[in-house]
Each structure stands twice: as structure tokens, then as C-alpha cells.
Amino acid sequence: MPESQEQTDLLKRINELAHKNKAEGLTAAEKKERQQLREQYLKNFREAFRSNIELMQLYDKSGKEVTPEKIKQIQRKRGLRDD
Template sequence: MEKHIQRINELARKSKAEGLTEAEVVERDRLRKEYLINFKKNFKQQLDQIEVTDEKPTIIH
């Protein structure tokens, strides 16, 4: 995933400096989409690990 982030940042810098080719725009969009899918999946896994309890302590779902 780190390589995805590095490449996204490279393309962002290039976009600001000189613009992107059509192929680079497609690559950037694909990488962003893959990154977001992975981020959402990991975030959901983190949220699923959270358990809320009341004072008794009874687990509340």
C-alpha cells in the first residue's frame, strides 16, 4: 500500500507542476479507488473490534 501512496503523491505533484497524460490520469484514478477500498475495509475491521459495555459490564452490540 505504501507504493500506492507514493505513486499517488508523485502523480499529484506532477499534475500541479505540468499536468498529466491521459494514461496517468487513468492510473491515478485507479490507484485512488484501490486506496479508498482498502482504507474503508481496514477502518471497518477496526470498528468491528470495538466493544461497548455498560456499567455491569454487559456487552452491547
């Protein structure tokens, strides 16, 4: 799944702080920023992953749909299924 520009920017800043931490250490403010960035990155990742799973349809080798009922229900609630 391609990353959004926001995710790319978050990851870039997280990595900058990681390198600085290894080289010279972080201030208290930078540690707090790093934690907030990590939390935001994971939140965004989880939301995107959940959305991808909820949009997925699974089929067996014979072509019969075998999408789990829980996913089908979510898709119906979102108006993505008409069965």
C-alpha cells in the same frame, strides 16, 4: 491504525502524480492510473476500517458491555463471540 506497506506505496504514488499534475499536467494514462490508485486506496482503507469496527467491543463507565447488537451478530458469525 497503522498503514500497510501497500497503502503507503499507493499513497506515495498518488502524491507523486498529484505533484506532477500541479507542475506539468498528466497524460491520459497517468490520469487513469491516478484514478485507479485512488479507488484501490479507498477500498483498502474502508476494508481495514470496517474490520476494526467489527472487532470492537464497547463498555460503559460501570463496565457493562454496550456493543451494538448488529456488531455482536457480525462477531458471532466470524466466531469471535461465544455468547
